[in-house]
Amino acid sequence: APMFHASFRHVGAPRRELGIATVFNFLGPLTNPARPAASAVGCADARMAPLMAGVLAGQGVDAWVFRGDDGLDEITTTTTSTLWLSGGAETSQHVLDPRDVGIGYSPLEALKGGDAAYNAGVVHQLLAGEQSAVRDAVVMNAGAALAAFAQGPGAVVEQWQAGIKQAEESLDSGAAASVLDRWVNVSNNV
Template sequence: MKAILNRLFNHERLSRKEARQVLLDISHARYNHVQVASFMTVFQMRPVAIAELQGFRDALLELCVPFEVEGMETIDIVGTGGDGKNTFNISTTSAVVVAGAGYKVTKHGSYGVSSSVGSSNVLQELGYTFTNDTDTLCRQLDQANICFLHAPLFHPAMKEVVPVRKQLGMKTFFNMLGPLVNPVQPTHQLFGTFDLELSRLYQYIMQETGRRYSIVYALDGYDEVSLTGPFRLRTNESDTIFTPKDLQAPQLQQQDLHGGDTPEEAARIFRSVLEDTCTEAQKAVVVANAGLAIQCLRPEQSLSDCMVEARESIESGKARRTLDQLISMN
């Protein structure tokens, strides 16, 4: 590691092969936590290169617990985290709404590191039991249209970096990696990124995979469609800037999206959206993100029609019943 760090401190880049090997070595506990922290900090000082991000991704996919869905069309809806906005769990709520609309969702997530409450925190609070038993997950996907892949169970090799990430308490390149290493490698994916350059990196990597994608970056720094201002949307076919008005949605303020500071408060907001007892702002932002996810699956449909599907999933009670069914299948 000393040689690698010296190279990085001298502004050198790692090749894809070298980046893969370093992450494999980290996962096999070949370095101490101080060395790992130093390595992670390098990428706070300068952007991660495409080859480096690809190499890190290669290593994590190589090490992960596999989960095959046998060619089934599924989607993941995931933000990188690390935007520092402390919003409620918009991506995870949107995932349930999309499942309620009748689409298959293989959601990948974990505990909050750089935010108060991550997707795993809120689902655990709601009563969901994490598992990497593929029979259980396939049954959930079949009957509830959604299953949740708790990252620590599918990436056990990454337990070596968990204490380092917690002690650092800030976004690292692992925030960038999380959305890219869903073990299912779903056919469709809606990404939210906290950084414009990162959205470009994701686009490059996704083009290489040949899968369908939509990549969101809110121009005011959110890693999702926040409706607090314009956002940039990159897809397989286009690169467009939208405003809330383009979506016929309200212009929101940051306080409208506050997620609370505890899993209990986050779970209350989560369930209130699915029960359609939330604020209009909370509902609007979930409908926007769920609508984008549906359009990723159905690009021939207008975004307006896709948002209507998302809204109907909430207002008909389908989204709430989806969550209840998922939790009852533990």
């Protein structure tokens, strides 16, 4: 956000020092200067999620705004997640259960990261095809983003499943690893 919202540049350090969600956690997705037609947004505050979905609907954005029912600001593998779906100018609320798409629950500890080296190792394992709770979380959240952009016919769980399948194919084919390699190469040459 600081790169694209000039006014946000000055609030980054104080936000990090606070260590809690601030108004900027909510404003960022709502004031995206790219003005995407669709969006997937994780929201840690259950009170704010339906408001965010409503604002996005008012902007004409097809959005999946979600919150893990364990309090995570993403679709979780530990239990169900609540989804606020905006399509056109309307919103609706749904429950996403990993078991509905063939993914079992896993403990929160299986999702915890660490320092940069540890997290980089987790990403490399993910891109190498290792089956894990992290992979489950990644494909469920990527699947939601893909579903938000597709907004096709069918039940929410069917749209989510189609997005998950696409995310799994990207990982399994090596396409996701190829994109990361290209980003690393570009960033090393800038």
